Amino acid sequence: MEELVGVAEIRDMLGGNLSRQRVHVITSHRDFPAPIQKLRMGNVWLKRDVEEWIRNRQAAG
Incomplete structure (x- = not known):
């Protein structure tokens, strides 16, 4: 199961x-x-997608 x-x-x-x-x-x-x-309580994302976004931002910055 994917982590959210x-x-x-x-x-x-x-x-x-x-x-x-x-x-x-x-x-x-x-x-x-x-x-x-x-x-209704808010948006949810796949944790792996957010982790990848953070890694990409750190590599670029």
Whole structure:
């Protein structure tokens, strides 16, 4: 089973020192992976997609 993440988990993956609002801005960028589901409680993403996005950003930066 694929591991899923929401905004709180993505915040932790990015270091935990960002506001939830900032994470929402980051996840709405065109280059951020598309959520696999949009729920009333918020969007969810595949963890592996977010991890790959973070790795690519770190390599480029």
